[in-house]
Amino acid sequence: MNAIIDQDDNQSPEYAIHTRKLNLWYGTFQALFDVDLSIRNGMITSLIGPSGCGKSTFLRSVNRINERLGYVRIEGDIDVLDNNIYDPAVELVQVRKQIGMVFQRPNPLPISIRDNILFGHRLHNKGSKADQDEIVESALKQVLLWDKVKDRLNHKGTELSLEEQQKLCIARLLPVKPSVLLMDEPCSALDPKGTAAVEELIWELRGEYTILIVTHNMAQARRASEECIFMLMGKVIEHQATEDLFVTPAQKETADYIEGRYG
Amino acid sequence: MPEASSTKLASTADFDRRDLDWYIDKVVQLIVFFAGISAIIFIIGIFIFITMEGLGFLFEDFTFKEFFLSPFWEPSDEDAPEYGILALIAGTASVTGLAMIVAIPFSLGAAIYIGEFATGKVRETLKVLVELLAAIPSVVWGFIGLSIMNPLIIDLFDVPVGLNVLNAGIILGLMAAPIMTSIAEDALKAVPDRYREAAEALGATRWQVIFKTVLPAAKNGLLGAVLLGVGRGFGETMAVLMATGHAVNIPGSLFDPVRALTATIAAELGETAVGSPHYQALFTIGIFLFIITFLINLTADLIVRGIRKG
């Protein structure tokens, strides 16, 4: 069986990420309980909840990066674009190609800006050298970084400011052409100006990608997303259109949280 | 009671009181200070001693050209003793070079396995084993060279004598590998995990993560490990004395016997008259070795610490 996730379906699926009864354990500690989520294709969905409620854990199981830790165990299914990514025949590399991730702390590689952008591209497109300059330029233009760095593409990515580093980390996903972007508190290491800039960028990417963004910052969730999920202690409490969730939360816990009663 | 404490509060505090703890602290500081600089004092002292012993030769009989460029080391020739260390340098260099060819793949492979693949008990056990290997005395390695490698080389390659560059190079390579493994593993461990995570999230396989991300990021530390191995090779004496064949010779093949700089000093110093030109020539070799190993180790250290970039 060919395990490549098939993206060229005639009509694109309604949900980009669909989980059924997802349970996750770190060793004996259960971090996720029966998570059932349907995340709409092509939208920005934000994931909020108090610290330690399992937001990162959920995000990191969607691209299976959690498996780096040998002691993680998962039950249940996650479908990404109608393919179960936990199917034994699935190839991890193909999963990661479809699902890009932006981490909480910007993590450009200690290589040149140009090589950072091309890192993923080179992994997945062996031998094609021709249009590398174009790829670098268009990726950097999309994240509004081109004008700032075009004269120092050979400088190390790690020498940029944090805001620029985070933009670079978003840019390097684009040449791989993922359909889903996972972002784990992408602005938490940035100052307000950087936050605004990266948020604006995320908004620009709407429509082209399905974006699932974890945030601690409710104002950001409210500003930047179309749907919003509230989690508490490893469980999904509520999933609604962002406006509704903030204005008329259905659950008491949600109301308590958005009114600042949890921390 | 309350009155007593209140009067105490009111009285002026004696901020300059020195109790026992104060003196202990000062004494410990002094001891630690002297312990700390003693290493430096010893090194400088040794260098001064070696230099003084070799100095006469350097100024009287020493001609730079002959010393470094003549392949003839014939100090016991009664009429015209010759002190040329070119063949000895060639011996040391060839053995060390081969040792690195042997040691680099072994130690890099071991470091990658221990650092990136092994987990839990396996990893801890391997690390202890590597430390143990590093502690094997060099005379034991020399013995292995003499009694195991020697007949093996004679059998395998059909040569008359098995004490040669090949033998000593392999022995020295195995000797240097553990310490190189240890340092290389430290270098890999120093690569932040978020680099691996970033590469993996972009779809890199385990090997791609190692070759495209971890090794380039650790290259300074790895280079340092190799340089320390080279330093070890230059300075090693006993094993090369036993395994090289100890014949003054510029090697033309792996099967030629050679003689190392260090081994020459070890073998001849006891038989020379103190202060004679031969004695002083040996000390001049000592100065040369000291400077070379010092420079190699210093460079390695600077690279490992990342003070120098690139």
Ligand SMILES: Nc1ncnc2c1ncn2[C@@H]1O[C@H](COP(=O)(O)OP(=O)(O)O)[C@@H](O)[C@H]1O
């Ligand atoms: N690597 C790990 N090993 C063990 N427990 C972990 C690990 N990562 C997270 N956890 C635990 O799982 C729970 C959820 O953590 P996380 O997903 O990081 O929360 P959030 O991102 O919402 O702050 C927490 O209780 C945390 O302590």
Ligand SMILES: [Mg+2]
């Ligand atoms: Mg988190």
